[in-house]
Amino acid sequence: xxxxxxxxxxxxxxxxxxxxxxxxxxxxxxxxxxxxxxxxxxxxxxxxxxxxxxxxxxxxxxxxxxxxxxxxxxxxxxxxxxxxxxxxxxxxxxxxxxxxxxxxxxxxxxxxxxxxxxxxxxxxxxxxx
Numbered sequence: 001x002x003x004x005x006x007x008x009x010x011x012x013x014x015x016x017x018x019x020x021x022x023x024x025x026x027x028x029x030x031x032x033x034x035x036x037x038x039x040x041x042x043x044x045x046x047x048x049x050x051x052x053x054x055x056x057x058x059x060x061x062x063x064x065x066x067x068x069x070x071x072x073x074x075x076x077x078x079x080x081x082x083x084x085x086x087x088x089x090x091x092x093x094x095x096x097x098x099x100x101x102x103x104x105x106x107x108x109x110x111x112x113x114x115x116x117x118x119x120x121x122x123x124x125x126x127x128x129x
Contacts, residue, residue, distance in 0.1 A: 007053050007118060014110065015046040022106060026099045035095035038103070044085065045107045048078060052115050071119050078115075082108060 019042035026032050052074060059070050086104055089095055 003121070007121070008050070011046065011049045011053065011114060014114065015042050015049070018042060018107065018110065022103050026103065030099055030102070032096060032099045035089075035100050035103075036093060037089070037095075041103060041107055045111050048081075049111060049114060052118055056118060067119075071115075074115070078111075 019039075023034055023038065026034050026038075055070060055074060056067070059067050082104075086100075089100055089104075090097060
């Protein structure tokens with residue numbers, strides 16, 4: 001099994017697990033109803049992770065400085081897009097803030113960890129070639 005497929009499987013499993021686990025936390029621990037459009041969060045974070053996986057794979061053969069620039073560009077775009085997405089959820093859709101912020105923060109932090117791990121592995125693979 002190649003490295004990209006393993007990373008894809010790990011991302012898929014993390015997303016599915018988090019989707020159900022965070023829904024359980026919102027309903028059972030926080031005693032809040034699940035906010036509208038909750039299901040879009042895991043899907044959006046999943047596609048963001050897929051973009052990272054395939055972007056790093058595309059830039060695997062280029063120099064380390066180009067990989068770092070690409071990674072930093074992805075980080076900036078991610079912050080911009082997810083910040084706008086959070087504002088849309090809170091201001092336009094008018095969902096309860098507490099469960100949304102907790103859920104969004106957990107997804108965001110775990111995606112950040114996943115991205116850093118994926119970039120580290122891509123860089124390590126690039127150095128060993």
